[in-house]
Amino acid sequence: MATPSPISTRPQTQYFRDAIEDLKAQHLHFRLRILDGEQKPIATVDGKEVINLSSNNYLGLTTHPTLRRAAIDAIRKYGVGSGAVRTIVGTMKIHMELEEQIARFKGTEACVVFQSGFTANSGTVSAILGKEDLIVSDELNHASIIDGCRLSKATIKVFKHKDVADCGRILEETKDWNGHKLLITDGVFSMDGDIAPLPQLCDLAEKYNCIMMVDDAHSSGVLGCNGRGTVDHLGCHGRVDIQVGTLSKAIGSIGGYVCGSRDLIDFLYHRGRPFLFSTSHPPSVTATCQAAFALLDSTAGEKLIKRLWSNTKFFKRKLKRLGFDTGKSETPITPIMVGDAAKAFEFSRQLFDEGLLALAIGYPTVAQGKARLRTIVTATHKRADLERAAEILERVGKRLEVI
């Protein structure tokens, strides 16, 4: 058999290499860090033990014994895969039970689970709107919302981040729009950790007859009663037509869900392309999520959320006292603003050498000149971990003149 020629030398793909060289020149190139073992507050990454401030594992559920047991039991009982898409024969009884459980938790009529939060957003927005329609979207909304908007072929108008007046201006200018209108926002913004002005946006949605949609990926399990999210936290029950959440962050597993009216969910059964054309979750994932929601709704869950918030407040106070700029964060997502991308990446690299994992985020994930470290403490960090993290941040931050 002939040895294939190395793919990298083929002229038609040379531009991959050119793009990578370009990223390297701009200090935006990265390689993947490899986690060895469990996703925990003290983790082994690239062979080095570090304090882990980079996961979305808010409540430490990725390694929770009850969830582990639920997954293992489900594998014993149902096997490792569902074998089909939901609309063929891939809807197992536990898939329906989880959806009912989430709908009850959120206080909505119905719920549908998607393979990820990403597909929940992109699959829903692209299903409910078409090219005659209008989307009014916060400029910092998540990439999965942006992709859903583009897939829908609707007209997209973007308002300044959290700027209710700017959003109102757009809606006033388009008040005679003929098609459907969607007003969409993240509940908690994933890179800045700030909270959407949901009550005011609901006012606008009601005034201008818009469908109101919130992506609560970073607030489920974090904000609201037992982690019910921003709609609960900000008293907007009954005012939001579509609530998206993820099963991949605080819930500790993988997946996304959409909560709303029975009609919305039935509509998505027929029009949500990831639902129709991509295989449903393995039963172990579903059972894990069932156990996670049961835990959230118990006193043990309440304790974890309380711990998450006391750790968050403790760490934020420390950072502020040291003179770091933590932006506008109001949640466990705490950016440490740096500005210059090259400096942010160097900051992150030196922190890692000293035993702290805090990843640098640059363009295009955040705007040019707004590079930062992104930190998230969890319920399972110990105070001593956070104190040590602050010491390392102080030392390296002074060395690089971030503070």
Ligand SMILES: *Cc1c(COP(=O)(O)O)cnc(C)c1O
């Ligand atoms: C992480 C995230 C998603 C995607 O969720 P996954 O379950 O990881 O696909 C969607 N929206 C926001 C705001 C997120 O932060």
